[in-house]
Amino acid sequence: MTVLQAHYDVVIVGGGPAGLAAAVGARDSGCGRILIVDREKEMGGILNQCIHSGFGLHNFKEELTGPEYADRFIRRVRSEPGIDILSESFILDISPDLRVTLMGSSIGLVEIRAGAVVLAMGARERARGAIRTPGYRPAGVMTAGLAQRMVNMEGLLPGKRIAILGSGDIGLIMARRLTLEGCEVTGVYEIMPYCNGLTRNVVQCLKDFDIPLHLSTTMAFIHGRDRVQKVTLAPVADDCQPQLAKAWDVDCDTILMSIGLIPENELSRQLRLQMDPITGGPRVSSTLETSLPGVFACGNVLHIHDLVDYVTEESMRAGAFAGELAQGRRRPQDNIELQAGDNVRYCVPHTLSPDREISVYLRCIRPQRDCILRLGNFLEKPLRLVIPSEMIHLTIKPEILQRFYGTTLRIDIVPREDA
Amino acid sequence: MKSQIELVCICCPMGCQMQLHVEGRAISEIEGNTCKIGLNYARQECIDPRRMLSTTVACKNGLWPRLPVKTAEAIPKAMMGEIARSLHFLAVTAPVEIGAVIVENICGTSINVVATRSMPKVKLEADNN
Numbered sequence A: 001m002t003v004l005q006a007h008y009d010v011v012i013v014g015g016g017p018a019g020l021a022a023a024v025g026a027r028d029s030g031c032g033r034i035l036i037v038d039r040e041k042e043m044g045g046i047l048n049q050c051i052h053s054g055f056g057l058h059n060f061k062e063e064l065t066g067p068e069y070a071d072r073f074i075r076r077v078r079s080e081p082g083i084d085i086l087s088e089s090f091i092l093d094i095s096p097d098l099r100v101t102l103m104g105s106s107i108g109l110v111e112i113r114a115g116a117v118v119l120a121m122g123a124r125e126r127a128r129g130a131i132r133t134p135g136y137r138p139a140g141v142m143t144a145g146l147a148q149r150m151v152n153m154e155g156l157l158p159g160k161r162i163a164i165l166g167s168g169d170i171g172l173i174m175a176r177r178l179t180l181e182g183c184e185v186t187g188v189y190e191i192m193p194y195c196n197g198l199t200r201n202v203v204q205c206l207k208d209f210d211i212p213l214h215l216s217t218t219m220a221f222i223h224g225r226d227r228v229q230k231v232t233l234a235p236v237a238d239d240c241q242p243q244l245a246k247a248w249d250v251d252c253d254t255i256l257m258s259i260g261l262i263p264e265n266e267l268s269r270q271l272r273l274q275m276d277p278i279t280g281g282p283r284v285s286s287t288l289e290t291s292l293p294g295v296f297a298c299g300n301v302l303h304i305h306d307l308v309d310y311v312t313e314e315s316m317r318a319g320a321f322a323g324e325l326a327q328g329r330r331r332p333q334d335n336i337e338l339q340a341g342d343n344v345r346y347c348v349p350h351t352l353s354p355d356r357e358i359s360v361y362l363r364c365i366r367p368q369r370d371c372i373l374r375l376g377n378f379l380e381k382p383l384r385l386v387i388p389s390e391m392i393h394l395t396i397k398p399e400i401l402q403r404f405y406g407t408t409l410r411i412d413i414v415p416r417e418d419a
Numbered sequence B: 001m002k003s004q005i006e007l008v009c010i011c012c013p014m015g016c017q018m019q020l021h022v023e024g025r026a027i028s029e030i031e032g033n034t035c036k037i038g039l040n041y042a043r044q045e046c047i048d049p050r051r052m053l054s055t056t057v058a059c060k061n062g063l064w065p066r067l068p069v070k071t072a073e074a075i076p077k078a079m080m081g082e083i084a085r086s087l088h089f090l091a092v093t094a095p096v097e098i099g100a101v102i103v104e105n106i107c108g109t110s111i112n113v114v115a116t117r118s119m120p121k122v123k124l125e126a127d128n129n
């Protein structure tokens, strides 16, 4: 059992890939007292339920499953002296002077002091309430991620005949998973005219099993009083409104929703952190520090990542900066504001400093071929294709920012002239 | 006999649409790929399509009732259903170490099925009796 100390250099909220990597980063920066807290029975976060392969291609140059990727980091964290791991405990509150209140089955209610805090609470799935589906409220409607946890960890099947609403990767992966478990998947229904998941998942999760993908289609009505009995589907017109004259019914006992993730930010809001309404996460500086000094954020709580490798990269940095601060080393303040311009939905971090190399993550608004990613007049990076579901990574060298004397830099994605 | 196969390359987000011209059992031409990776993928998909299979098996006395497993190498695509079904009624007992071989030579493929996580044993109430 973990015996808690009264003071830690760095306290990390959440033990998913972000929290684990932040602990490694903090340790590498020289901290000797680090605490990771997670409300689950074990560390690893969402990776424990993602049993398919496709994790770690960048970091380990091999394709691991989610649990295998988590295992590498859990071993690393366990082998480091000075990192305490606390499971089945919940962080309730963080005060502006970094006193952390936590509660857990083995510790009761305790307060500890922290030199710095890293928020790594991950994300939650959008549920039915986030989109308006008319109809009854029977049992059998759930998020794809919940079904993933039921099937892969708890050994429960959500139903026998499954309809999947939304073409996010989790939904596609669950279509294959449930088919392999003997369920019948009637189809994946996506309101947009394009699929939100990776081509790879369309081919290997749907085509391989002859599961139809209906684009520009939405769920018009859910039938069934106690349990889902059938669903009415309808093609949508350009204004995304269902065309009821062309609707059809599909019998099913379960509906899975795969309609995106939202950062889990109850704690951030409680702390009154400045938030970015687009990412749904806190605003951060180039050291990934939020508007509350000493509180850092990384992983899905900061912005939704599609690749766990990027979560790891970002979180190692957040942990290292938190560790530096806890040891009394403060970086110069950022003096450049970073702005999202043409075809850029958001970029993280929100401010920059010319004192070191900086990693920027961004997403585009719409797909674009043969374009250029441009940072002010200072940096151009040609890109063959950008799509909203794939995060773009940009490294900015300090020399570039040292030549810049303004206060605001814009990132744009523009067509390539010669293309 | 000449025929044409449509294929989407899955090796990167470009998702190139490729056309394979097949004569008998040989590929005569591949069109639509942007790079060499696509060529290799198309050949492999046409001659011997393979997939990694990941699924779960029941696990007694473990932290969770299911243990995630995978085939140690990619298996022939056509055997996915058969192999998944053959694992439906298999049960192992915790503790299990990550990488442990759960089934050797699954369905005669000479490929092993291995555990993709360690499953600690959880003491059951029944153990106390």
Ligand SMILES: Cc1cc2nc3c(=O)[nH]c(=O)nc-3n(C[C@H](O)[C@H](O)[C@H](O)COP(=O)(O)OP(=O)(O)OC[C@H]3O[C@@H](n4cnc5c(N)ncnc54)[C@H](O)[C@@H]3O)c2cc1C
Pocket (backbone or CB within 6 Å): A013, A014, A015, A016, A017, A018, A019, A037, A038, A039, A040, A044, A045, A046, A047, A050, A055, A089, A090, A091, A092, A120, A121, A122, A123, A124, A125, A144, A145, A146, A148, A169, A170, A173, A261, A264, A267, A298, A299, A300, A301, A305, A306, A307, A308, A311
């Ligand atoms: C259902 C689902 C399926 C996904 N499937 C894939 C996939 O197939 N492939 C892929 O590349 N990516 C997938 N992702 C994206 C994946 O989440 C990220 O790649 C990565 O796991 C995010 O890491 P994280 O550490 O930020 O968050 P998480 O892994 O979600 O970890 C956050 C942890 O924080 C804990 N926590 C939260 N609040 C508190 C609190 N107040 N106190 C204590 N602990 C707390 C949670 O219990 C959790 O363990 C999926 C995400 C979800 C939600």
Ligand code: SF4
Pocket (backbone or CB within 6 Å): B009, B010, B011, B012, B013, B014, B015, B016, B033, B034, B035, B036, B037, B038, B039
């Ligand atoms: S052919 Fe090359 S560029 Fe096209 S999808 Fe495949 S890997 Fe990508």
